[in-house]
Amino acid sequence: MKIRYLSIRNFRGIRELEWDITQPFVCLIGQGDSTKSTILDAIHLCLSPSWSLTFSDADFFNCDITNLIEIITTVGELPDSMITQDKFGNYLRGWSVDKGLVDEPEDDTESVLSIALTIDKALEPNWVVKNDREPEGIFISANDRKKIGMTALGMYVDQQLSWGKNSPLSQLTENDDDISTVLANANRRAREAVASATLNELSRGAEVASEVAKTFGVKPHTQYIVGLDAKLSVTGQTTLTLHDGQVPARMAGLGSRRLLTLAIQHQSVPEGGIMLIDEIETGLEPHRLRHLIRKLRPTDDAKYQVFLTTHSNIAVEELIADELNFVHNVDGRIDIRPASQELQALVRKTSEAFLATKIIACEGATEVGFVRGMDQYWQSEEGGKSIPFACLGVVPITSTKGGGTDMPKNASLLQGLGYRVAFLGDSDVSLDPSEEDLAKSGVKVFVWKDAKSIEERICLDLPFEGLDNFIAGAVECVAEKEKTEDSVYDAIGSGLGMNSGDFQGEVQYLINKGYSEDTIRNAVGKKAKEKGWYKRISYGELLARIVIQYIKDIADTDVAKQLSALKEWANE
Numbered sequence: 001m002k003i004r005y006l007s008i009r010n011f012r013g014i015r016e017l018e019w020d021i022t023q024p025f026v027c028l029i030g031q032g033d034s035t036k037s038t039i040l041d042a043i044h045l046c047l048s049p050s051w052s053l054t055f056s057d058a059d060f061f062n063c064d065i066t067n068l069i070e071i072i073t074t075v076g077e078l079p080d081s082m083i084t085q086d087k088f089g090n091y092l093r094g095w096s097v098d099k100g101l102v103d104e105p106e107d108d109t110e111s112v113l114s115i116a117l118t119i120d121k122a123l124e125p126n127w128v129v130k131n132d133r134e135p136e137g138i139f140i141s142a143n144d145r146k147k148i149g150m151t152a153l154g155m156y157v158d159q160q161l162s163w164g165k166n167s168p169l170s171q172l173t174e175n176d177d178d179i180s181t182v183l184a185n186a187n188r189r190a191r192e193a194v195a196s197a198t199l200n201e202l203s204r205g206a207e208v209a210s211e212v213a214k215t216f217g218v219k220p221h222t223q224y225i226v227g228l229d230a231k232l233s234v235t236g237q238t239t240l241t242l243h244d245g246q247v248p249a250r251m252a253g254l255g256s257r258r259l260l261t262l263a264i265q266h267q268s269v270p271e272g273g274i275m276l277i278d279e280i281e282t283g284l285e286p287h288r289l290r291h292l293i294r295k296l297r298p299t300d301d302a303k304y305q306v307f308l309t310t311h312s313n314i315a316v317e318e319l320i321a322d323e324l325n326f327v328h329n330v331d332g333r334i335d336i337r338p339a340s341q342e343l344q345a346l347v348r349k350t351s352e353a354f355l356a357t358k359i360i361a362c363e364g365a366t367e368v369g370f371v372r373g374m375d376q377y378w379q380s381e382e383g384g385k386s387i388p389f390a391c392l393g394v395v396p397i398t399s400t401k402g403g404g405t406d407m408p409k410n411a412s413l414l415q416g417l418g419y420r421v422a423f424l425g426d427s428d429v430s431l432d433p434s435e436e437d438l439a440k441s442g443v444k445v446f447v448w449k450d451a452k453s454i455e456e457r458i459c460l461d462l463p464f465e466g467l468d469n470f471i472a473g474a475v476e477c478v479a480e481k482e483k484t485e486d487s488v489y490d491a492i493g494s495g496l497g498m499n500s501g502d503f504q505g506e507v508q509y510l511i512n513k514g515y516s517e518d519t520i521r522n523a524v525g526k527k528a529k530e531k532g533w534y535k536r537i538s539y540g541e542l543l544a545r546i547v548i549q550y551i552k553d554i555a556d557t558d559v560a561k562q563l564s565a566l567k568e569w570a571n572e
Contacts (some may be wrong), residue, residue, distance in 0.1 A: 001075050001076070001077050001078060001079075001148050001149055001272050001273055001274055001303070001304075001305070002021075002024060002075065002076050002077050002272075002274070002303075002304075002305040003021050003043065003073055003074065003075055003076075003274060003305060003307075004020070004021055004074050004075065004076045004095040004101070004110070004112050005018075005019065005020055005021065005072075005073075005074035005095060005100070005101045005112075005114075006018075006019045006021060006039070006042075006043065006071075006072070006073055006074070007019075007070070007071070007072040007074075008039070008042050008070070008071050008072075008334070009067075009068070009069065009070040009071075010060055010061040010064070010067040010068065010069050010070070011038065011042050011059065011060075011061065011069050011070075011071060012035070012038045012041070012058075012059055012060075012061065013033065013035045013038055013061070013329065013332060014035050014038055014039070014042070014061065014329075014332060014334050015061050015331065015332025015333055015334075016332070016333055016334070017035075017039070017333075017334035017336070019334075019336050020100055020101075022097050022338075023322065023323060023338075024298040024302060024304070024305045024306070025296070025297050025298055025305075025306050025320075025323050026305070026306065026307045026308070026323065026325055027307075027308050027309070027310060027315070027316075027319055027323050027324050027325065028040075028307070028308070028309045028325050028327050028336070029309070029310060029311075029316065029324060029325070029326060029327070029354060029355060030326055030327035030328060030329075031356075031357050031393060033329065034327040034328060034329045034334075035327060035329050035334055036309040036327050037278050037279075037309055039307075039327070039334075040152065040276045040277075040278050040307060040309060042071045043071075043073055043150070043274070043276060043307065044150065044152040044276055045071065045117055045125075046071040046072070046073040046115060046116075046117040046127075047073055047075075047115065047145055047148050047150040047274065048142075048145065048150065049142050049143070049145050049146035049150070050142060051141075051142040053125055054123075055069075055119050055123045055125065056123065057123075059119065060119075061332055062332075065120075065121040066121065068118055068119070068120055069117075069118060069119040069120075070116060070117070070118050071116070071117045071118075072114050072115070072116045072117075072130075073114070073115050073117075074093065074095065074101060074112050074113070074114045074115075075112060075113055075115065075148060075274075076095060076110045076111070076112040077110075077272060077303060078111070078112070078113060078148075079147055081147065082113065082144065082147060083111060083113070087144075088113055088129045088138065088140070090134070091113060091114075091129045091130065091131050091134055091137070091138060092104075092105050092111045092112070092113065092131075093105065093111075093112050093113070093114055093131050094106045094109030094110065094111065094112065095109055095110050095112045096108060096109045096110060101114075103131050103132040103133060104131075104133070113129050114129065114130055114131060115127065115128075115129055115140060115145070115148075116128050116129070116130050116137060126139075127139065127140050127141075127145065128140060148273065148274065149272060149273025149274065149304075150273060150274045150275075150276070151265040151273060151274070151275050151276070152275075152276040152277075152278075153258060153261055153262055153265065153275070153276065153277045153278065202226045202240065203225065203226055205226075206224045206225050206226050206242060207224070208267060209224050209242060209260070209263070209264050209267075210223055210224040212263040212264065212266065212267045213259070213260050213263045213264075215263065215295065216259045216260070216262060216263040216266075216291075216292065216295055217259055217288050217291050217292065217295075218256050218259045218260045218263065220244040220245070221244055221245060221247075222244060222245035223244075223245065224242050224243065224244060224249065225242075225243050225245070226240055226241075226242070226243070227240070227241060227242070227243030227246070227248065228240065228241075229241040229243075229248045229250070242260075253283060254282065254283035255282070255283030255284040255285070255288060256283075257283075258282060258283055258284070259284070259288065259292065262275075262277070262292070262296070266296070266304075272302075272303025272304045273304050273305075274304065274305050274306075274307070275296070275304065275305070275306045275307070276307050276308075277296075277306065277307070277308040277309070278308070278309050279309055279310065279311065280292065280293070280308045280309070280310050280312075280315055281310055281311070281312035281314065281315050286314045289312065289314050289315055289318070290314065290318045293315060293318045293319065294318070296308075311355060313351040313352040313354075313355060314351070316347060316351040316352075316354050316355065317347065317348060317351035319347065320341075320344070320347075321339045321340065321341050321342075321343045321344040321347045322338060322339060322340070322341050323339075324338070324339040324347065324354065325337065325338050325339070326338075326339065326354075326417045326418055326419075328418040335418065337416070337417050337418055339354075339417060340413055340416075342409075342413060343410065343413055343414070345400040346397065346400060346410060348400070349400040350395075350397040350398075350400075352395060353395045353397045353414075356393050356394065356395040356419070357392070357393030357394070357419070357420065358392065358393060358394045358395070358419065358420040358421070358422070358569075358570060359394075359395055359396075359397060359411075359414055359419050359420070359421045359422070360394065360395070360396040360397070360421075360422045360423075360424055360566070360570075361397060361398075361407045361408075361410055361411035361414065361421055361422065361423045361424070361443075362396050362397065362398045362407065362424050362425065363398070363399075363407050363423075363424065363425030363426055364398055364399065364425075364535065365398055365535055365536050365537045365539075365540060366454055366455070366534045366535055366536075366537075366539065366540040366543065367396070367398065367424050367425065367454060367540060368396045368397065368398045368537050368540060369534075369536065369537035369538060369539060369540020369541040369542075369543070369544065370454065370540040370541070370543055370544045370547075371389075371396040371424065371540075371544075371566075372396065372537070372540070372541055372544070373540065373541040373542075373543070373544025373545055373548070374544050374547075374548070374563060374566075374567075375388065375389045376541075376544075377544065377548045377551075378567060386567075387571065389570060392570055392571065394570045396424075405429075405432070407423065407425065408423055408425070408431045408432055408433055408438060409432065409433065411423040411438060411443045412433055412437075412438060412441050412443060415441050415442050415443050416441070420442075420444075421442070421443045421444070422443065422444040422445070422446060422566065422569055422570075423438055423443050423444070423445050423446065423447075424446045424447075424566065425446075425447055426447065426448060426452065426453040426454060427447040427448050427449065427450070427451050427452060428451045428452055428453050428456070431447075435447065444569050446562050446565065446566055448558060448559075448562065449558045450558075452525070453525070453529040454534075454543075455525050455528035455529045455533075455534060455543075456522070456525030456526060456528075456529055457525070457558060457559055458470065458525070458543065458546075458547060458559055459521045459522070459524050459525030459528065460521050460522070460525065461554050461557035461558060461559040461560070462546075462547070462550055462554065463550050463553055463554065464507065464517055464521075465507075466546065466549070466550050467507045467520065467521065467524055468505075468506065468507055469546050469549065470524065470528070470543075470546055471488060471489075471492070471505055471507070471524065472505070473533075473534070473539075473542050473543065473546050474488045474528060474533040474534070475488050475505070476542065477533050477534060477536070477539045477542065478533060485505065486500075486501070488505070488531075488533065489503045489504055489505050490503070491527045491530075491531055492523055492524055492527050494527075495523040495524075495526060495527050496510065496515060496519070496520075496523050507520055507524075547559065551563075
């Protein structure tokens with residue numbers, strides 16, 4: 001079974017949401033309070049096999065109980081038992097990637113059912129299957145909802161490691177009719193009941209759990225067996241739970257418990273189901289997280305579907321770009337936008353940016369380092385009142401290719417996903433898209449005036465004595481590449497028509513030789529760009545420290561004005 005369309009009205013932080021879902025593996029990301037977890041909760045409640053769910057006024061948008069909560073989940077790839085004429089066949093609708101949801105099945109659409117959960121001010125839930133032809137719908141029971149095979153993993157998993165009504169472990173048990181009887185006997189006879197023959201089928205479930213857990217990266221210290229656990233029960237009665245030897249499985253670490261639960265859930269819906277996983281990274285080391293994502297990703301012919309949320313750049317990095325869906329919340333109106341495959345390289349290299357609020361798309365590594373250096377300076381100035389970019393959700397990124405020609409396009413794509421994006425780059429080459437087109441798309445553009453690179457612009461705007469520090473910084477950079485200071489001096493000298501060895505690094509010498517300040521500034525900046533002296537992030541941070549020494553003296557220059565505007569944009 002797979003969800004094809006989701007509609008939500010007036011549920012918690014969601015005023016309204018309409019979402020076509022085309023992927024079998026869906027990851028929701030977005031800034032805090034964008035309602036990612038709420039979306040999973042809505043699906044969970046709508047498809048829950050439980051009939052005894054409780055609600056409160058806080059479940060209504062803005063606690064306004066005058067507006068009905070309505071969650072409609074449209075599901076495809078349904079079992080035949082649900083779409084016969086004597087079941088829900090008269091309520092079938094159609095869905096396709098091209099057409100979306102249509103009210104009657106057509107030859108080129110998939111047959112789907114829309115399951116609606118409504119809650120009114122009486123706080124009583126009502127589940128029906130409906131369509132536009134039959135808006136009142138027909139009741140769908142908890143047993144019928146159970147056939148959809150929805151499982152959810154949140155922060156609390158201990159209850160899912162026990163045998164009980166609708167628990168994943170019960171789904172692994174071939175015949176769960178005896179579970180209630182066994183539990184009653186277990187409370188009467190305690191440990192004697194565990195050793196009785198009536199637990200054979202439950203023991204087989206424990207064996208299956210052991211087998212599938214290993215594929216998810218969880219290995220028991222001894223073996224998983226059926227055991228009694230009085231502590232897990234809120235009534236004080238003994239409960240049958242999964243044990244690792246004599247130790248309840250709930251005593252394992254959070255990451256291991258979550259992996260074990262996921263393994264059991266995954267195995268419990270072999271005919272296809274819907275898995276919901278909130279904050280998939282919780283309790284997991286990076287290598288276990290990567291393995292889990294690979295393990296859960298459905299194959300092309302898989303019948304199940306996975307929804308997850310994450311705040312982990314490791315998880316984002318492991319995902320395929322078109323599995324990412326960006327959630328934006330504007331006064332309760334939720335917009336979900338899928339990523340373009342064109343962003344795959346950025347997802348791999350700059351995954352943390354996709355968890356940001358604002359992105360500075362930098363033309364190259366120099367700009368990234370320069371922005372980082374300025375951010376550190378701004379934090380320390382004005383008595384520390386400047387808010388760090390990290391707290392503002394602002395992340396600078398650059399091209400994965402080492403150059404910067406693709407960053408304007410990336411900036412435009414990221415803006416289209418709903419991020420607030422700025423582009424910072426040189427003005428000595430044409431941008432594609434153009435500066436004007438970027439601005440029209442909403443990207444804030446920061447480029448240096450007079451068609452200059454960052455190195456050239458800084459050399460033109462620094463006080464003349466600052467060029468000595470600029471050159472000294474370049475010498476420091478090339479030293480890390482095992483080059484001598486003469487490589488810097490000779491490059492500058494050659495740009496001025498001098499012989500090798502004539503220039504020894506002091507700009508006053510050039511003045512004494514009759515070169516004008518403008519000629520010297522242009523020569524130094526041009527060679528810095530040409531030779532790539534500052535073309536690393538760490539070198540860009542060094543460049544920022546050089547500029548910071550003179551920042552109060554160059555307030556009227558283009559460098560200072562652009563930096564001030566960038567800071568203002570980041571703080572908006």
